[in-house]
Amino acid sequence: MLTSIPVLWGVTTLVFLMMHLLPGDPAELMLAESGGSSQSITRLRQQLGLDDPLYVQYGRFLANAVRGDLGRSIFTNRPVTQIILEQLPHTVQLAAAAMTVAIIIGTALGIAAALNRNTWVDNLCVTIAVAGASMPIFWSGLLLLLLFSSLLHWLPATGQGSLRHLIMPATVLGLASSGSIARLVRSTMLEVLSQEYITTARSKGLSERLVVLRHALKNAFIPVITVMGLQFGYLLGGTVVTETVFSRQGLGRLVVDAILWKDFPLVQGAVLLAAAVYTFVNLLVDISYALVDPRIRYD
Amino acid sequence: MTMAKRRFPIPTRKTIPRREIPPLVTRRRLRRNIGALLALAFLAIVVAVSIFAPILAPYDPLAVDIEQQLQPPSGQHWAGTDLFGRDIFSRLLFGARISLLVGIVAVAIASVPGLILGLVAGYNGRWVDSLIMRIMDMMLAFPGILLALSIVALLGPGLPNAMIAVGIAGIPSYTRVVRGSVLATKRMQFVRAARAVGCRSWRIVFRHILPNIFAPVLVLATLDLAWAILNASSLSFLGLGAQPPAPEWGAMLNEGRGYLRQAPWITAAPGLAIMLTVLSINLLGDGLRDALDPRMRTHT
Numbered sequence: 167m168l169t170s171i172p173v174l175w176g177v178t179t180l181v182f183l184m185m186h187l188l189p190g191d192p193a194e195l196m197l198a199e200s201g202g203s204s205q206s207i208t209r210l211r212q213q214l215g216l217d218d219p220l221y222v223q224y225g226r227f228l229a230n231a232v233r234g235d236l237g238r239s240i241f242t243n244r245p246v247t248q249i250i251l252e253q254l255p256h257t258v259q260l261a262a263a264a265m266t267v268a269i270i271i272g273t274a275l276g277i278a279a280a281l282n283r284n285t286w287v288d289n290l291c292v293t294i295a296v297a298g299a300s301m302p303i304f305w306s307g308l309l310l311l312l313l314f315s316s317l318l319h320w321l322p323a324t325g326q327g328s329l330r331h332l333i334m335p336a337t338v339l340g341l342a343s344s345g346s347i348a349r350l351v352r353s354t355m356l357e358v359l360s361q362e363y364i365t366t367a368r369s370k371g372l373s374e375r376l377v378v379l380r381h382a383l384k385n386a387f388i389p390v391i392t393v394m395g396l397q398f399g400y401l402l403g404g405t406v407v408t409e410t411v412f413s414r415q416g417l418g419r420l421v422v423d424a425i426l427w428k429d430f431p432l433v434q435g436a437v438l439l440a441a442a443v444y445t446f447v448n449l450l451v452d453i454s455y456a457l458v459d460p461r462i463r464y465d
Numbered sequence: 466m467t468m469a470k471r472r473f474p475i476p477t478r479k480t481i482p483r484r485e486i487p488p489l490v491t492r493r494r495l496r497r498n499i500g501a502l503l504a505l506a507f508l509a510i511v512v513a514v515s516i517f518a519p520i521l522a523p524y525d526p527l528a529v530d531i532e533q534q535l536q537p538p539s540g541q542h543w544a545g546t547d548l549f550g551r552d553i554f555s556r557l558l559f560g561a562r563i564s565l566l567v568g569i570v571a572v573a574i575a576s577v578p579g580l581i582l583g584l585v586a587g588y589n590g591r592w593v594d595s596l597i598m599r600i601m602d603m604m605l606a607f608p609g610i611l612l613a614l615s616i617v618a619l620l621g622p623g624l625p626n627a628m629i630a631v632g633i634a635g636i637p638s639y640t641r642v643v644r645g646s647v648l649a650t651k652r653m654q655f656v657r658a659a660r661a662v663g664c665r666s667w668r669i670v671f672r673h674i675l676p677n678i679f680a681p682v683l684v685l686a687t688l689d690l691a692w693a694i695l696n697a698s699s700l701s702f703l704g705l706g707a708q709p710p711a712p713e714w715g716a717m718l719n720e721g722r723g724y725l726r727q728a729p730w731i732t733a734a735p736g737l738a739i740m741l742t743v744l745s746i747n748l749l750g751d752g753l754r755d756a757l758d759p760r761m762r763t764h765t
Contacts, residue, residue, distance in 0.1 A: 176603035184619055293500075296751070300744035302695055304702045304718060305736030308725060316726045403609020407699050411722075421611070422703050425618040433618045437611055444608040 170449045177441045182227050185434050186220060210240070214431075236435035241427055246435035250417065254439070256326060257416035260339065260408065261401045263332050267340025268347055268397065271298075273390075275344065276351025277378065283356060291348065299345030303404055307338045307411035324413035335412045339404045343397045350393050354386040361385075388458055395451030399444045494756035501752025504745035511742055515562040524552035526559040526712045535728045545730035547720060549710075553734050556712035560735060563713045564694050564742065567628050567706075571693035572686055574632025579639020580682065586640065587647025588670055598644065601637040610634070610696050617705045624697075624713065627706035631696045635689055642685050646678035653677075680757040687750035691743045698739050714739050 193210040211217055214237075215226060230236070236246040272295075279291035314334060315323035322331055358364065359382055367381045368374075406418030417436055424432035495501055514521060523543075530550035538545040544553040586597040604612060616630035650656060651674065659673050698715030700706035707713030709720065714735040721731025 172599070173602055173606050176599065177606045180603050181615070184615060296747050297740070297744055300691065300695075300740055300747050302698060302702075302715070302718075302736065302739050302743075304699065304715070305732070305740065308718070308722065308732050308736070312725050312729055399608030401609075403611050406610060406614065407702065410703060421614055422705070425614065425705060426622075430618070433615065437607065437615045440608055440611050441606045445606050 170445050173445055174442060177445070178228065178231055178438060179224075181434055181438050181441075182224055185430055186223065231438070236438065237431035239424075239432045240429045241432075246431050249420070249432065250435055250439050253415055253417045253420050256414060257402070257405050257409070257418060258443075260332065260335055260405050260414065260416060261398065263336035264339035264343065264401050264404070264408075265394070265398065267336050268344040268401070269394070271341060272344035272347025273351050273383075275348035277355060277383065279348070279352040280355035280359065281378065288352075292352070295345040295348035297345075298341045298348075299343075301342060303338055303342050303407045304411050306341065307334070307408060310334045310338060311411070326414050331414075335408045335414060338411075339401055339408045342404060343400050346393060346397065347390060350390055351386060354389050355382060358382045358386045388455070391451055391454060391458060395448040398447045402440055402444060491756045495752055498752040498755065500748045501756075504748035504752070507741060507745045508749065511561050511565065511745075514558050515565050518558040518562050522552075522555035522558045524555040526551065526556040527710050528552075535724065535731075537728070538730055544734040545728065547717075547728070547731050548724065551710075553717070553731060556717060557714075557734055557738055559712045560714045560717060560738065561742075563624070563707060563711065564698065564739070567624065567631075567697040567713075568690045568694040570628045571632040571635065571697060572690050574629060575635030575689060575693070576639050576682070576686055579636045580643050582636070583640040583643025584647055584670055584674070587644040588651065588666070588674070594644070597640065601640050604634075604637045607634075610699060613696055613700065614705070617700060622705040622708065624701070624707040624711065627697050627700045630700070631693050634696075635693065638689065639682070639685060642681050643678060646681050647674055650674050650677050684750055684754045684757065687746060687753055691746035691750065694739070694746070695743050 193207050193214060193216055215223055218226075234247050236250070238244065239246055239249055242249070275291045275295055279288045279295075282288050282291075311323055311334065314321045321334055325331055364377060364382055367377045372381075402418075404418075405416055406422060408414070409416040409419040410422060417440060421433060421436045421440075423429075424436060528551060530546075533542070533546050533550035534548055536542050536546040536550070542552050542554065544557060546552055547556075582597050582601075586594040607615070612634040613627075613630040616633055617626055620626035620629060656669060656673055659669050664673070697706055698713065698718075701713045701715030702719045704716075704719060707716045709716060717735040718732050718739075721728065721735075724731055
């Protein structure tokens, strides 16, 4: 827990510096396209506190961020925290569903490849894994939309609210991230399957299913948990594109819209929150090691 | 004592059997990997197409012809036409140029600073190492494409900015890999020997350490090229990278989104192009990894 605090502080500082150290005046940049008058620019500068020295701005930003105040959106004038918290559940729901899809597909492909090592099944599984990782999310999303929504009318094309709305986005996003899980499951399974306790389990007369699922997979899954933490970051990034393709609400869509509107406080807040969630998930992953593998203890 | 009489002759280029010379071993291993060879062949075609696009393209990729709008693939327009009647095949060929350029520039922007930072951190150690690696940890705390997105937010949408953004977002992975390799190489006897004979630090780093960490950096750069192309096209798809009417693959897909039912060919061709290019680079990267260091093998 303590190690993630410096990272979070660092991320906050990095986001602050990125937004303030770049050439150009943020207030002018924000109002450039709407053709804001010099008065409105001055007003915005005051509102954002841009006339203060940088360290004062930084101190204020940090103090407010700790209290959960990330400023107000330029366009809607609503608190950034409130806007983000409205969108966050949609994104978390999508990322969690996609992670489930990724784990199911990735584990199945990995086990199938490991059990049929150096056969056509192995080659096929590895090829599917690499192809899944190479497919742009926006393209596979559009292909599914065309097939299941436009042609077959099985699933709704856009919107959210029900499980039916979630199937396509979660599959697209999950498939993209299942590749690395599949490859890792395959290599760790191969390693575990050659261990002596697997031979013991087999010689006890256990069924192959029990040997694979209870004895091998349980041990092969430990490194996979690390990758799941990293993959969560990938999924969180992937929601940006997925939400746009399927016209879903969420944090990713919010970031893109905020960038296009030049709503800097909103971009800053959303990016900061995504990084915080990512750091938190990786912390959970670290903690879950000890639960999954009793050999690991944090003293 | 002459060379011939030595019991343990010093290995030289002439005394090492041909089958053990590292570059030849790598080449031979790579030649056995059919997937990597096919990928290399496809990439060679993509590179050739991007160089000779002006000669190969049957139409001007930007020429608007409203009478020909949304034409399905035919003998006249091999991949059909888009909303503005532009020939998709010609746009695809010119798009290869943009995608490769974006990928290569982004990899250069990521690898050069990443390499230098990794060398400095790994070789110096102490507080320099801690400082550099903590900054890299902070950059890595931004999930996936979000760091690139935030940089685009600051620099403004556009292809050059997308390249810079994707490049910067790639720096931490190089720094990590290079640092790790330097730490491992630094303890080797030949580095200690170089230090013992009084070599300067920069000479040790560039002459002795750098050539020995080349393999992991090359593998990373290859896989990073795929990542950069994918992310840059994602940015273009979101309207934050290449701007219309540039024939960038991601931007072409975005333009075709609204006509998915009426004209699916607008999105099919660029999507397939991105996938095959990225897949080929990934397969080549995996092949290179297996060939350069069998211990890193993914496909045992």
